[in-house]
Amino acid sequence: xxxxxxxxxxxxxxxxxxxxxxxxxxxxxxxxxxxxxxxxxxxxxxxxxxxxxxxxxxxxxxxxxxxxxxxxxxxxxxxxxxxxxxxxxxxxxxxxxxxxxxxxxxxxxxxxxxxxxxxxxxxxxxxxxxxxxxxxxxxxxxxxxxxxxxxxxxxxxxxxxxxxxxxxxxxxxxxxxxxxxxxx
Amino acid sequence: xxxxxxxxxxxxxxxxxxxxxxxxxxxxxxxxxxxxxxxxxxxxxxxxxxxxxxxxxxxxxxxxxxxxxxxxxxxxxxxxxxxxxxxxxxxxxxxxxxxxxxxxxxxxxxxxxxxxxxxxxxxxxxxxxxxxxxxxxxxxxxxxxxxxxxxxxxxxxxxxxxxxxxxxxxxxxxxxxxxxxxxxxxxxxxxxxxxxxxxxxxxxxxxxxxxxxxxxxxxxxxxxxxxxxxxxxxxxxxxxxxxxxxxxxxxxxxxxxxxxxxxxxxxxxxxxxxxxxxxxxxxxxxxxxxxxxxxxxxxxxxxxxxxxxxxxxxxxxxxxxxxxxxxxxxxxxxxxxxxxxxxxxxxxxxxxxxxxxxxxxxxxxxxxxxxxxxxxxxxxxxxxxxxxxxxxxxxxxxxxxxxxxxxxxxxxxxxxxxxxxxxxxxxxxxxxxxxxxxxxxxxxxxxxxxxxxxxxxxxxxxxxxxxxxxxxxxxxxxxxxxxxxxxxxxxxxxxxxxxxxxxxxxxxxxxxxxxxxxxxx
Numbered sequence: 001x002x003x004x005x006x007x008x009x010x011x012x013x014x015x016x017x018x019x020x021x022x023x024x025x026x027x028x029x030x031x032x033x034x035x036x037x038x039x040x041x042x043x044x045x046x047x048x049x050x051x052x053x054x055x056x057x058x059x060x061x062x063x064x065x066x067x068x069x070x071x072x073x074x075x076x077x078x079x080x081x082x083x084x085x086x087x088x089x090x091x092x093x094x095x096x097x098x099x100x101x102x103x104x105x106x107x108x109x110x111x112x113x114x115x116x117x118x119x120x121x122x123x124x125x126x127x128x129x130x131x132x133x134x135x136x137x138x139x140x141x142x143x144x145x146x147x148x149x150x151x152x153x154x155x156x157x158x159x160x161x162x163x164x165x166x167x168x169x170x171x172x173x174x175x176x177x178x179x180x181x182x183x184x
Numbered sequence: 185x186x187x188x189x190x191x192x193x194x195x196x197x198x199x200x201x202x203x204x205x206x207x208x209x210x211x212x213x214x215x216x217x218x219x220x221x222x223x224x225x226x227x228x229x230x231x232x233x234x235x236x237x238x239x240x241x242x243x244x245x246x247x248x249x250x251x252x253x254x255x256x257x258x259x260x261x262x263x264x265x266x267x268x269x270x271x272x273x274x275x276x277x278x279x280x281x282x283x284x285x286x287x288x289x290x291x292x293x294x295x296x297x298x299x300x301x302x303x304x305x306x307x308x309x310x311x312x313x314x315x316x317x318x319x320x321x322x323x324x325x326x327x328x329x330x331x332x333x334x335x336x337x338x339x340x341x342x343x344x345x346x347x348x349x350x351x352x353x354x355x356x357x358x359x360x361x362x363x364x365x366x367x368x369x370x371x372x373x374x375x376x377x378x379x380x381x382x383x384x385x386x387x388x389x390x391x392x393x394x395x396x397x398x399x400x401x402x403x404x405x406x407x408x409x410x411x412x413x414x415x416x417x418x419x420x421x422x423x424x425x426x427x428x429x430x431x432x433x434x435x436x437x438x439x440x441x442x443x444x445x446x447x448x449x450x451x452x453x454x455x456x457x458x459x460x461x462x463x464x465x466x467x468x469x470x471x472x473x474x475x476x477x478x479x480x481x482x483x484x485x486x487x488x489x490x491x492x493x494x495x496x497x498x499x500x501x502x503x504x505x506x507x508x509x510x511x512x513x514x515x516x517x518x519x520x521x522x523x524x525x526x527x528x529x530x531x532x533x534x535x536x537x538x539x540x541x542x543x544x545x546x547x548x549x550x551x552x553x554x555x556x557x558x559x560x561x562x563x564x565x566x567x568x569x570x571x572x573x574x575x576x577x578x579x580x581x582x583x584x585x586x587x588x589x590x591x592x593x594x595x596x597x598x599x600x601x602x603x604x605x606x607x608x609x610x611x612x613x614x615x616x617x618x619x620x621x622x623x624x625x626x627x628x629x630x631x632x633x634x635x636x637x638x639x640x641x642x643x644x645x646x647x648x649x650x651x652x653x654x655x656x657x658x659x660x661x662x663x664x665x666x667x668x669x670x671x672x673x674x675x676x677x678x679x680x681x682x683x684x685x686x687x688x689x690x691x692x693x694x695x696x697x698x699x700x701x702x703x704x705x
Contacts, residue, residue, distance in 0.1 A: 024472075077402050093472050102486030110431050128472070132457040139418045139453060139480070148285060150490045151435065152478040159428040160474055163344035163360060164367050164386045166236055172343055172390055173397065174428025174475065 013091040013124050014182055020094030024157030025170055026178035028094075037118070037183045038064050041083060044116055044179055045070055051079035051112055053105040058085065058118070082108030082175070085118045088134065089180065092127040095156045096180060097135075100149040109155060114177040117155075121184050187312035189337040190399035194377045195350055203227075206353045206537040209329055217561050221538050229364050230534030233356070236363060237524075237531040243469070244526075247576035256462045261581045263455050264516035267447070271507040271515070274416045274449045275498060281419025286481035287494045295325035295557050298499045302327060302408070302441055303334055305495055309439055311405040314338035315397075317423065317430045318345050319410025320358065320519060321443050321499055323542040324559050327408070338408070339400050341429040343393050350377060356535030356544070358521035359467050364535050397429075407433030407491070411444035412463070412519070414496075415453040421479040421496065422456065424463070426470075430477050440491040442479065445499050447507070447515035459518060466520035466579035502556030511587055514550045516580045523547050523574035523584060529567050539564055546574035550587045553595070562598075565591035 018028030031037040038061055049071050052062055061083065073079045084105055088097035096117045098109055109115045125131050135152060142148040159174030170176045200207075203223060205215040224230060249257055267274055279289045292298035298321075306314070314331060316322065316338055328349070331338045340349040344361035348354065350373050355361030362370065371384035374392050382392055409430060413422040421442050423430040434440050450459060464470045483490035506512055524530050524545030536544020541552040541560020549564035565588045568574075574584045 024474075077398070095472060100484070100487050100490060102488075104487070104489075106435065106489050110428060110435070128461060129457045132454060132460075135478070136418070136453045139420065147484070148480050150479070150481050150484050150487055150494075152480070153431060154472070154476040154478075156472045156474055158474065160426050161343050161390060162426070162468070163342070163347070163362055164370060164389055166240070166360060166363065167386050169386050169390050172394055172427035172429070173341065173401070173432055 010121060010124070013126065014121060017089055017091040017094055017124060017182070018180070020092060021157065021178075021180055022094070024094045025160065026094065026157045026180060028180045028182065031181050031183040034060065034183065037181055040181050041116060042068055044114065045081050048080035049073040049078060051076055051082045051105065051108045053084045053103065053108055055085060055103050058083070076107050077111055079108070079112040081114045081116060082110070082112040083116045083118065084108040085120070086123060088123050088125055088131060089119045090125050090128055090131050093156055095128070095131070095154050097131065098153045098155070100151045106151070106153060109153065110174055113175055114179065115175040117178070117180045119180050119182045121182055186335060187403060187405075189313060189339045191339045191341075191346065191396045192337060192350070194379060197379065198350055198373055198376045200352050202351060202353045205540060208349070208352055208354050215540060217540060217563060220540060221533055221567065224533040224538035227534055229366060229369070232366060233364050233534040234531045240525045244577070253462065253465050256458050257579055257581065259458045260462050260579060261516070263450065263458060264518070264580045265513070267449060267451055268507055268512050268515055271446060271449070272504060274451055275446045277416040278414050278419060278449050279498070281416060282496050283419075285419040287419070287496050290495060290497045291500070292497055293500045295499070295501055298325045298443065298497055299327060299330045301497055302443070303330065305439065305441060306331065306336055306406060307334070309405070311336060311439065313400065313404045314406045314408055315400050315404040315433045315437060316340050316407070317409045317425060317433045318342040318361070319408070319443055320542060321410055321445050322408060323355065324501065325499065339397065341397050341401070341433060342425070343390065343427060346393055346397065347373060354537055354542070356537045357524055358519055364537065401432040401436050404437045406439040406441060407437040408441045408443065409433050411442050411448050413450050413456060413459060414444055414448050415456065416449050416451055418453040419480065420453055422460070423477045423479065424460070424473045424475065426474045428475055431475055434477055434479055435490055438491055439493050439495070440479070441495045441497060443497045443499065445501070446503050447517070462579045463518050463520055466522045466577065502554060505556070506554050510590065511550070511554055513582050514547070514554065514587060516582050517547050517551070518580060520579055522577040522579065526573040526577040528569055528571060528573065533567070539567060546584045546588070547582070550584060550591060553591055563595055565595060
């Protein structure tokens with residue numbers, strides 16, 4: 001696990017991320033372009049109700065979902081699928097990182113049955129150590145406390161429990177299904 | 185009419201099949217540890233717990249720490265001890281940083297003060313329903329029971345904690361609170377709760393809890409969580425879960441109260457790169473749990489989610505005194521539960537309930553007697569074979585065996601100046617504090633057996649099952665060079681013969697090797 005053993009090549013980092021996310025019980029897909037990404041989201045959502053972050057970058061997805069007749073739930077607890085961008089992802093562990101902020105909808109990664117994470121390939125970090133360093137610098141940089149995100153969430157695969165007879169079971173309070181779509 | 189929990193609705197229909205001493209509500213006062221342990225060994229599910237924990241131990245694959253975990257273990261041991269060098273300093277740095285992040289910080293020196301602080305927050309804000317994630321400190325202060333007495337329902341949302349709450353029990357393992365309950369047991373509890381028929385199929389049991397507790401997450405006014413680590417430099421609280429309930433309780437209700445004991449503080453946020461992977465490895469051989477939640481404060485202007493208020497309650501309950509004394513290393517603990525699964529006594533008594541304390545297993549046996557307001561009996565240090573397995577698996581290298589021996593000496597000394605076995609324990613403790621003492625672990629059971637037998641004859645309240653534990657094992661003779669030299673000049677008539685040999689002169693001779701001390705033939 002020494003830092004030099006990590007691939008420097010972006011494609012290798014992507015491959016590692018997908019492999020680790022799948023080992024943690026999630027799924028990862030590479031999207032060739034924006035159109036491919038949107039198609040993939042639509043395909044995963046089917047005709048279920050979708051909680052989507054309101055962000056300029058997700059507007060094309062919202063538009064296509066509306067076009068396809070996919071509804072936004074009136075109560076976010078009723079959403080079946082959540083879609084949100086991540087701030088970072090960690091290749092060595094398959095971890096998705098979301099920070100609170102204006103326009104962010106963290107509930108999208110928690111409340112629905114399925115979470116679809118939109119991962120910009122440039123957000124990929126090599127390992128957990130690097131993530132902690134990056135977050136630490138970010139936290140030190142906010143000079144006003146009110147700008148510091150109220151919460152940062154690290155998510156590695158689906159919600160799970162071993163509380164009954166120590167048998168691993170997926171999907172307790174968080175989403176039992178986690179998908180990461182990587183795009184450029 | 186106050187808002188009521190959906191998760192707990194119908195719990196009056198649950199038939200409580202636990203012994204009274206395992207209750208979360210009844211005071212265990214009057215329960216005698218030795219009787220309880222004897223009963224615990226004979227409980228129907230105990231064998232199953234023993235087997236489950238044994239399997240955990242076998243999966244561990246020996247005492248060696250593989251690379252790079254050994255490296256993290258060394259680093260973590262240093263970080264934790266560095267923290268303990270100036271615990272009050274780091275706690276005050278944390279409090280300042282948390283305040284400037286917008287949290288409201290409260291100090292509580294006793295469990296009573298902590299309860300008062302939390303119930304005041306709840307009352308002033310008109311809280312009717314509380315959702316909780318797993319937290320040992322809230323057990324230590326008896327929070328749920330107290331909130332209920334004020335008419336505020338508080339629901340445990342970790343699946344294992346939810347099960348033991350419904351069954352009115354104390355949790356039996358730090359990581360797996362309902363380990364003593366089979367799926368059939370749990371199905372029975374859920375069926376009685378719902379008045380329906382819940383099958384003993386694990387995914388179905390999980391789905392039942394998910395559905396019941398979602399309603400509470402959505403409606404609760406206050407979330408109460410523990411804290412796994414609190415970074416003093418950034419004022420950040422870290423809460424880890426696998427189920428996602430930690431995220432729910434810290435983000436959905438309008439008020440979040442985080443409760444921590446003071447030793448949860450860590451000097452730097454960057455220490456998390458060491459402590460988190462190590463915690464997960466030690467606890468469950470996971471690389472990462474599903475969720476780590478970093479809390480910096482309440483919802484910021486512009487954010488659409490998160491609590492309006494975040495309170496941090498920091499409990500002392502004797503810990504600042506412990507941090508100044510010879511037992512301070514007990515506060516290095518990061519609550520992984522590894523020492524529990526590794527402990528043969530813990531496994532054999534079916535988990536932590538028999539310890540009659542919030543904290544069971546080796547770490548509980550050390551911590552409990554040291555706390556100012558003790559959440560359990562003071563003679564817990566006797567619930568150990570001193571085999572040293574707990575030390576081997578400890579991710580921060582707490583010398584649990586030496587601490588246990590010291591506490592035995594203290595306990596016996598508290599019985600009065602003429603307590604023979606108290607002095608004997610003290611002498612033995614000194615032996616163990618030598619470097620070679622650790623290597624004695626395999627012979628520990630032979631050593632402790634005659635002592636227990638003797639002490640029982642002397643009327644000390646020794647755990648019955650622990651006594652039974654060693655009975656029937658062959659106990660080789662045990663002599664020392666000193667005995668050969670001085671004869672058996674036991675300092676007291678009533679001293680156990682084997683320990684009477686540990687006179688102070690042999691203890692001071694640190695050049696004497698282990699072989700010279702102990703003749704195992």
